Amino acid sequence: MEPFALERYFALHEFSAPYLLSPSDTEPRSLRDIINRADPECRERWESLMLGYTESRGLPALREAIADFVTDSSNAPAGSLTADDVLVFSCAEEAIYTVARALLRPGDRVACMWPAYQSLFQVALNTGAVIHPIQAAYVEGAWDITEDAIDRAISAGTRLIVANVPHNPTGMVPSPASWNRLLEQVRASGGTFFADEVYRPLRGASASLPSSPVIAKNIQAISLGSVSKAFGLAGVRIGWIVCKDHTLLRSLEEYKDYTTICASAPAEILALIALRNWRALVDEQRSIVQSNRELFASFQAAYSRLVEGAYGEAGSTCFPKWLGPGTARQMADRAVSDAGVMVLPGDTFDPNNLGGGCTDVGQRFRVGLGRRSFSTVLDRFADHLSDAYGA
Numbered sequence: 221m222e223p224f225a226l227e228r229y230f231a232l233h234e235f236s237a238p239y240l241l242s243p244s245d246t247e248p249r250s251l252r253d254i255i256n257r258a259d260p261e262c263r264e265r266w267e268s269l270m271l272g273y274t275e276s277r278g279l280p281a282l283r284e285a286i287a288d289f290v291t292d293s294s295n296a297p298a299g300s301l302t303a304d305d306v307l308v309f310s311c312a313e314e315a316i317y318t319v320a321r322a323l324l325r326p327g328d329r330v331a332c333m334w335p336a337y338q339s340l341f342q343v344a345l346n347t348g349a350v351i352h353p354i355q356a357a358y359v360e361g362a363w364d365i366t367e368d369a370i371d372r373a374i375s376a377g378t379r380l381i382v383a384n385v386p387h388n389p390t391g392m393v394p395s396p397a398s399w400n401r402l403l404e405q406v407r408a409s410g411g412t413f414f415a416d417e418v419y420r421p422l423r424g425a426s427a428s429l430p431s432s433p434v435i436a437k438n439i440q441a442i443s444l445g446s447v448s449k450a451f452g453l454a455g456v457r458i459g460w461i462v463c464k465d466h467t468l469l470r471s472l473e474e475y476k477d478y479t480t481i482c483a484s485a486p487a488e489i490l491a492l493i494a495l496r497n498w499r500a501l502v503d504e505q506r507s508i509v510q511s512n513r514e515l516f517a518s519f520q521a522a523y524s525r526l527v528e529g530a531y532g533e534a535g536s537t538c539f540p541k542w543l544g545p546g547t548a549r550q551m552a553d554r555a556v557s558d559a560g561v562m563v564l565p566g567d568t569f570d571p572n573n574l575g576g577g578c579t580d581v582g583q584r585f586r587v588g589l590g591r592r593s594f595s596t597v598l599d600r601f602a603d604h605l606s607d608a609y610g611a
Contacts, residue, residue, distance in 0.1 A: 221346055224338050225571035226564065233562040239597045241555075242564035244388055244537050246422070246505040246590030249452040251490075257500075258493045266489050274482040277473060278308025278460070282488050285495040286460050290443060293421055293498075294431040301434070305462050307469055308488070310480040312418055312446035312459035313339060315472075319380075319414060319442060319461070320344045322475040323468075328379035331411075333365065333387065335539075335569035335581050340382050340416065349379070353575045354402075356392055358530050363392035363539075367401045374405040381406050384416040385430075386423070389539040389569060389586040390579075391532015393423075399430050406439055412468070413441040418459075419535035421450035421502040422509060422590075429534065434462050442468070449536060450502050451494050452590075458483060458491040505590060509536050512589040519598055526605055536590035539566065541583050544609050548585045559604035561597065 234240065258266060265281075277283065283303035291300045309315040316339045324330065326348025332341045334353035341351050352373040356365050374381060383402065386393055394402065406413045415433050423429045434443040446459035463469045494501055513531070520529035520540065528541040542548040549565035556562050566584030575581070591597075 222338075222342055222572070224342070226338055226568040229564060229568050233556055237556050237560050237562035239559070239561040239600045240591070240593075241561055241588065241597050241601055242586045243588035243591055244586070245449050245454045245588075246452045246536050247508055247592050248454065249501075254453070254490055254493050257497045259496060262489065262493045262496065265492070266486075269485055269489060271485055274485050274488060276476065276482045278306065278483060279488045279492065282308060282458075282492045282495070283460075285492055286445070286462065289495050289498055290432055290434065290445065290462050294435050296431060296435045301462060301464075304466065305434075305464050305469070307461045307463075307473055307476070308483050309459045309461065309476065310483050310487075311457040312416075312444055312448065314476070314479055315444055315459050315461050316340060316416075317343050318472050318475050318479065319444075320347055320349075322471050323380060323412065324349045329375070329377060330380045330382065331373040331378050332382040333384055334575045335389065335566070335579055336382070336384065337388055337416075338569070338571065340384065341574070344380065344382075351574055352378075354383070355575060356387065356390055356579055358390075358579065361531075363387070363390045363530070363532055364395050365392075365398050365402070367398060370398065370401050370405055374402075374409050374411070376409055378409040378411040380414055381409070381411050382414045382416065384419075386419040386535030387532065388419060388535060389537045389566070389584075390530065391535045391538050393429060393533045396430070403433065403436065403439065406433075411440070413439060414444065415441060416444045418444060418446045418449045420445070421498065422506055422536050423534045432462075434464065440465060440468075447491050447494050449590075450505060451498070452501070452505055453490065453494055456487045456490050456494075458487050505536075508592060508594075509589045512591075512594040513538075515595055515598060516587060516589065519602060523602065523605055526609055530584070536588060538587050538589065539579070539584050540587060541580060542585060543583075544605075548583050552585060554608060555601065555604055558608060559600060561601045561604060563601070
């Protein structure tokens with residue numbers, strides 16, 4: 221397996237650099253905060269919890285809460301999904317790995333929205349699959365995937381179509397025309413739509429998200445979710461897959477028997493509490509993101525000689541372009557060494573240039589908009605740019 225470029229970069233700097241400009245999650249929550257939100261049933265579950273093995277499919281009440289959450293957040297009719305459509309994992313990363321390993325064979329064609337979080341394509345590559353990027357483009361102040369890009373990447377026989385919406389790192393929500401074209405091509409290909417929706421609750425104020433494809437009819441779809449990004453519970457390590465094809469779901473469950481087998485008992489209860497309070501939790505996180513989005517827009521206007529804004533509509537990240545001297549990686553290396561500001565260079569999203577240089581990843585960097593410390597970090601970064609580049 222190729223090294224995970226993004227995660228190796230974070231491993232190097234995340235817990236040593238005092239200022240983090242690029243986290244993809246939102247403000248971490250305390251254990252006390254979550255426990256204080258527990259209803260009487262969840263409080264009793266927590267206080268009487270036995271620390272033994274859990275069900276391999278996941279706690280039934282948690283699977284029911286996940287089904288309700290995906291249904292509600294898609295504005296779908298009640299009962300559109302049930303607990304039987306849900307498989308719980310020990311984080312979304314395990315689910316990504318399991319989907320690729322269980323579904324793909326050497327030579328399979330995989331279309332993947334690009335640039336991409338590396339595991340969404342790297343595990344597929346290691347099964348022997350062939351990756352065809354669905355390249356995002358920043359045109360006239362907005363990110364989108366064009367119909368031409370969709371048509372080039374997806375063809376008859378494409379086995380898996382991977383779409384991360386809202387998109388990391390750009391914050392993109394495809395236009396309605398692009399989204400409809402994507403669904404049309406998925407249906408025509410006969411493939412499975414793997415929808416990474418971990419940022420879905422963090423829709424922007426103006427972003428109109430389509431319903432989760434797992435709700436749609438006449439399409440084979442898998443929805444990936446977790447409590448890490450939108451809920452501020454990355455340390456809980458609970459993710460899930462939702463799929464109406466129970467034969468496919470069973471194949472994922474059987475593969476999971478060779479990974480974690482089952483999830484952590486305390487983590488399942490914490491995730492259950494969060495999901496039963498999802499609207500309040502997400503509204504609080506979304507408020508932080510929106511405030512930081514405005515701060516970054518002001519920063520970019522002030523430093524437009526060095527940074528070109530590239531604003532997405534949703535999620536907790538954006539992907540601006542570095543206009544100053546050198547590459548974005550060189551800028552990031554200098555920022556962390558001189559000012560203690562960790563900046564994630566864009567080339568970590570395409571370490572082997574599989575996307576052919578799309579979106580100029582080598583000149584872009586990711587900005588995380590979800591933390592309360594963002595104002596302090598951004599001020600530190602601005603001071604560094606002024607000192608280092610005369611901005």
